[in-house]
Amino acid sequence: MLLYNTLGKKKEAFVPANPGKVNMYVCGITAYDFCHIGHARSAVVFDVLARRLRYLGFDLHFVRNFTDIDDKIIARAKKESRDWQEVASTYINAFHNDMDRLNVLHADVEPRATEYIPQIQQLCSTLIAEGKAYVTPSGDVYFRVRAWPSYGRLSGRSLDDLIAGARVTPGEEKDDPLDFVLWKAAKPDEPFWESPWGKGRPGWHIECSAMSAPWLPLDIHGGGQDLIFPHHENEIAQSEAAWHSEMATYWIHNGFVQINAEKMSKSLGNFTTIRQILQNYLPETLRFFLLDKHYRSPIDFxxxxxxxxxxxxxxxxxxxxxxxxxxxxxxxxxxxxxxxxxxxxxxxxxxxxxxxxxxxxxxxxxxxxxxxxxxxxxxxxxxxxxxxxxxxxxxxxxxxxxxxxxxxxxxxxxxxxxFLSDLRAIRAKRKNLDLVSVTNLLKQREQARAQKNFMQSDELRNQLLSMGVTVRDTITGQIWDME
Ligand SMILES: [Zn+2]
Structure with missing residues (x-):
């Protein structure tokens, strides 16, 4: 099997580190809102890859994480006066619900960031001890990007390119604008864990290193294209700096989903959730739509x-x-x-x-x-x-x-x-068609045909046609359908 490896920027023959066994880690959602169609694409694409690997006889170990502590989760909890854990659980349940409908199989392991706090702290300590990370006076821990010479290899960016775009937000105590956060000191009223650097919580990137560590060597690490930089670039830097070994062999990324030829974004207000789509279409239609293009091509919804x-x-x-x-x-x-x-x-x-x-x-x-x-x-x-x-x-x-x-x-x-009956029902719903009256007209037509009253039967057929319903006569009776 050939797989396109973002790291080598070409298709490569897939050979796992241990014959017959595959470890695959895919970055999951941050649980602060309902999943949109971009999440659906990533989940469906890696579901098909997992199914293929199993079909080929590989003993697959599939890990997909949940980010259950994050600025956005905390912000939502504050806004709705809810507990942050309750917010995270709500949207993790919603994820499972949506994915079950899309026929996405569960991963073998679905770790949550907050279950890995000791491992995350251990990684930070290792990096600090090696001089690859540092603690600021307020208790943040940053990764020193310049201590990792191959930084930018995955995304194909040079440090010079990056420095031109790097900014230090007021209040940040970074040594270098390129550095990224591993551990965040807690602000008042924020959830926190005790650490050697004071009360705080993990940054986003470090959690995936901690959660993938039990499954090394990773053969495949995947996610959406938007994760290549900075998320996966940072994962590689911090993991390989701490472990002195490769994080993953094959880096697989799926393409973007556009909505009516526009990039999907919260500011454009065109975030289309899976739930919204499934009000008008069957789940299998969405799954088919997502698989009808190659996974690396952009798709337009x-x-x-x-x-x-x-x-x-x-x-x-x-x-x-x-x-x-x-x-x-x-x-x-x-x-x-x-x-x-x-x-x-x-x-x-x-x-x-x-x-x-x-x-x-x-x-x-x-x-x-x-x-x-x-x-x-x-x-x-x-x-x-x-x-x-x-x-x-x-x-x-x-x-x-x-x-x-x-x-x-x-x-x-x-x-x-x-399937065909569910499809008729959802099409009828989209057209605001009353299924009871359609059924009545069909019954009348059946009776007319039984009485050989073909004039009435044709009239009824036209009446149904004007509602967008087509009728076909077969040996076993009439079959109706609609566009
Ligand atoms: Zn990740």
Whole structure:
């Protein structure tokens, strides 16, 4: 498997430090608000990587942390007159809730920063003893960036570039504007822990070093692209300065999510939470949308792109549904499928796997799934072939492959009838359509057809069409759908 390593800036063959075992650490959320679509992307991308590694037979140890002490958590707690721990727990629970809906599997270990205070203090002490960190008169501890000559290697920035942009905020007692905080002295009314440097709490970057230490050597360290600098750059500097060994071999980063071609930011007010999106779309639609582009490319969240994702899912599930229906037939003709169909059918799973092994190219892997769906549809539409034994074998295999897509991509695992009915319901909700009146009209039409009153049946069909509902007549009755 090839993975793009931000450290080497190229795709590299993935070889874990210990054969057969993989340790992966992904930076999690700061628990002070509901997760937005950027969090969803990172979680879904690393979920697919974890699924792939397990599928390949690696004994994966997946760690994803929670930052449960931070300025933003404290600020929210103050604003809402709540306990800071309660704020953190609220949003950690919300994270789990959202991710469960998106079919993101839990990490094996989900440590919280506050569970690692002694280890964080130990790291600070080691760095101070080695002269790579220092304590200020007010009790802050800073990392001395110039004591780490390779600083900037991950993000490709030089110290000269960085010094030009560095600022010292009034009140900070840094020796050098480049230095970053490891331990913060507590301000009055702030939560704190006793430390050799007085009452205080950990800075953000140091927690990930402390929480990843039990799982060394890390094969993969991941997160969103926005974490490359300064977060991961600082993690590398402080960890490697303290441990005298490499922090992680492969640094994997997923791309940004834009909203209507604009960068997502609190100031623009276009922070779209997962919860908001799931009021209008099924969770699987969002997951599909996130995987339909390569994980390193930026993606643009728009209503149109979500509608397209929805249509694509609808195509796959309709095919799965019809394949199941066809398999309920009992008379199968002794016809062998044409060689070209059989060959194409046999080759597609290999290209699916090749796509995933080429830096987790889910966009291409999904393309392969659509080729399989097209082939199945072609067969189902062929009156001669669709009742052949060759077709039965192929359709059975199609349903089996779908289980494999679910296992690896976390997609297409629902019961087709359940998915299609949920999709109709959410589309109806988006259109403010009254499902009861749709059902009534469908019933009336069914009766009209039973009485061979085709004029009334056509009128009812048009009435439904004007509401955006299409009706198709099949052997087993009418099937309705909506755009
Ligand atoms: Zn981190």
């Amino acid at each position: 728009t209503p149109q792109s979500m509608d397209e994702a929805e249509k694509a899912l609808h195509r796959v599930y309709t095919s799965l549904h019809e394949a199941r229906n066809a398999l309920e037939g009992s008379k199968w003709k002794h016809i062998v499928l044409p060689e070209n169909i059989l060959q194409e059918w046999a080759s597609l799973p290999q290209t699916f796997i090749a796509a995933l092994d080429d830096d987790i190219n889910t966009a291409q892997a999904l393309g392969q799934i659509f080729s399989q769906v097209r082939l199945v549809n072609r067969l189902l539409e062929d009156k001669n072939l669709c009742t052949s034994e060759g077709c039965r074998t192929l359709l059975t295999e199609f349903l089996k492959r779908a289980q494999n897509w679910d296992r690896q991509l976390g997609l297409f695992g629902a019961q087709p009838t359940v």
